[in-house]
Amino acid sequence: MANQIAVLGGGCFWCLEAVYQQVKGVTAVESGYTGGSVQNPNYEQVCGGQTGHAEVVRLSFDPDQISFRELLEIFFTIHDPTTLNRQGNDVGTQYRSVIYYQDEEQHEIARKVIAEMALVWDAPIVTELSAPETYYKAEDYHQDYFRQHPFQGYCAFVVAPKLAKFRQVFAAKSRDD
Template sequence: MAGNVETALLGGGCFWCTEAVYLEVRGVTSVESGYAGGEIAQPTYEQVCTGATGHAEVVKLSFDPTVISYRDLLEIFFTIHDPTTLNRQGNDVGTQYRSVIYHQSPQQEATARQVIAEMAHVWDAPIVTELSPAPLFYKAEDYHQDYFRQHPMQGYCAFVVAPKVDKFKKTYAERLR
């Protein structure tokens, strides 16, 4: 199966939300929360939260393209966050919460451009999702990994993450593990 695994690097606001959804997707073999697109090596959560490092909170997905396509992953991505708000998702504000697709190949870039163009007809405001070549990815601290499953009753998880996961499950029931 190792030959059938591809990688996607996506930022759609808080990585706890994005990670929680993609952990439920059939064909996604692993999800890591982390940071990408910034200017310092090995940033910490505290540094990224200041907005001064230039990093976005992202998830690194490994997926089997024979089970789920990159296109399908992007369609989910555009359903679970608002790609029309610059550097913001709900009450999370700052460049670290920007909407971003870091493509791994020319094929991923072409697919992302096509999906963005299609999604422009779905949203009432212009899509501001950044599309850039994949930079270095820095895995977030261990306590951020699988955060929602470990802390479902924590306030942010209960009121922000859980509704996004529920929306995904209702919208994409056929994609659940």
């Protein structure tokens, strides 16, 4: 079966990128922006909160190795889907929790997983479920960020703990490399 695409936003894209790079069956991870009104936005514009874009990761995955449902189970474990437009100290619509489904099958799976997660979390799920929108790749210096800067403050104190949580909860889905 051909690779499929998933586009997810759950706070800073560096966190999601670092985790999904470790997932068996994910063949590519790219940080970018989607869901806004400005063409070809840059990081400063998106971080300013004026474009309407979310920081997202665009995943290419092999559905014979990992399902879209499993990708969403990881997603709901590594970020807080109950905080509106916020993840930790990152505040603004660019950090919203959002799933950009690529087809009707992904839409239905995401609806079911969100309903299931509503039973797990103590607060209401605020994750948006949106049709695909124009995606823009983030600047090159945002790609593979955690691997290039593991000791940078944000990476050490925010990204690394999310990666450790993923490895603990989803050890069987983690790459050995």
